[in-house]
Amino acid sequence: MQQSQAVIIVGPPWPRSGTARLLRNQINYYRQRGFFTTFISVPFSWYLVSPDQGSKKTAEGMDELGADRMLSATLEQKRYNAAKYKTSVRHAFRGTVLDWQVALGRAARLGDEDINFLAKLPVALFNVNHVFTLGFALDLRKRLFGRSCTLPIILETHDVQSYLLQHRGDRNPWTRRPDRLERLIKSEAALLEKANVLIHLSADDFGFFQALRPSKPHFLAFPTIEESFARAVSSANEPAERIDLLFLGAWHRANFEAVKWFLEEVWPLIADRQYNLKIVGYIESVVRRDLPRLYEAFRSCFVGEVPDLIPYYRAARCVIAPMVSGTGISIKTIEALALSKPFVGTSKAFRGMPMDRLKASGIQAHDNAKEFADAIVRTLYDEEEAQARSRAAYDSVFSTQASFAVRDEALRAATTSPEPMPLLRRLTHRALRILKESK
Secondary structure: OOOOOEEEEEEOOOOOOHHHHHHHHHHHHHHHOOOEEEEEEOOOOHHHEOOOOOHHHHHHHHHOOOOOEEEEOEEOHHHHHHHHHHHHHHOOOOOOHHHHHHHHHHHOEOOHHHHHHHHOOOEEEEEEEOHHHHHHHHHHHHHHHOOOOOOOEEEEOOOOHHHHHHHHOOEOOOOOOEOOHHHHHHHHHHHHOOOOEEEEOOHHHHHHHHHHOOOOOEEEOOOOOOHHHHHHHHHOOOOOOOEOEEEEOOOOHHHHHHHHHHHHHHHHHHHHHOOOEEEEOOHHHHHHHHOHHHHHHOHHHEEEOOOOOHHHHHHEOOEEEOOOOOOOOOHHHHHHHHOOOOEEEOHHHHOOOOHHHHHHOOOOEOOOHHHHHHHHHHHHHOHHHHHHHHHHHHHHHOOHHHHHHHHHHHHHHHHOOOOOOOHHHHHHHHHHHHHHHHO
């Protein structure tokens, strides 16, 4: 029996996050198309250097992605130290903080056992998530199949990293100052040139990158949510306690700013209604650290990270996304719509989405505190109508069929180019590798 073609999927080690849900969807697509899927999590920052006591928890979370094989690259202190020297030389001390992140991802390594496993796979392509894991994928491709290998790479941008880095104010490791936006965009454009096909998850990102790199094939694939997850939520046991308002937030700065705005500006307008508010996710630790007084005032509302969101979604009467910043596309918005959950969000909660089509389904954005508060009251007053609006909006824009059809086009564009690596050359390289290892 002929072995299925394989795809190597590369992405950041962010379990139980919006990105993780996108990766799970991506893996599901490839498995439905008959590919053997291998996912590699790649560290790319100082706080991911060397495994720590939380690495087991991270690994368990990443296993939930559902790939046929899960691998984890590691970034050791020695390689971290060497990366800065090599990157300094490569960029003549004029690199950006984005170049630095890519260099750290490039410095991560898999063990020999994992490399031997990958070398035996009939790999058809690499699917890379976030530009800062691209360096790792390029080095891995060379290590597995030789310097001349041109196996196609599909890069999913997820975001305009230049905007995100500027917004966060990340400091350049050489200048010790934040980079100018123009320099960041130049770095990002140079990195995108190394991919064969680009997939974007928001309309805004699609337009930006298409103008930045018009010679590349670009595809817009809105995120979609697995129907099995929606069924699991709807069939879950009735909760012992209802959650009136649910907010989901990973550690991102945009979630921190959203929680701060909601608790300081919106909550006082509805506090007398005594709604049961729950804030789920790692954002708890960020608020506890940076806004201790606010955290103490709302301590009972913070749940922290949980292994399973299903009970919380099942109990939620309304999902909120009080975003005041953010780039890319909001997975929490799409997930709430897919689950037919009454939803209240700001314009930033709908970033990168075709708002005209959402409005046709009755979805509106609410950007000032009073509008947001009033929308919550109206939504909880008529939950059934709000549920119908959410599902109609999801079906019209984010269906699995529409998303997978775009992915089919991207896959065709990546794999129908001239033979990426002649079979004879690949077999020869593999034979030489086995011979070398046997000595």
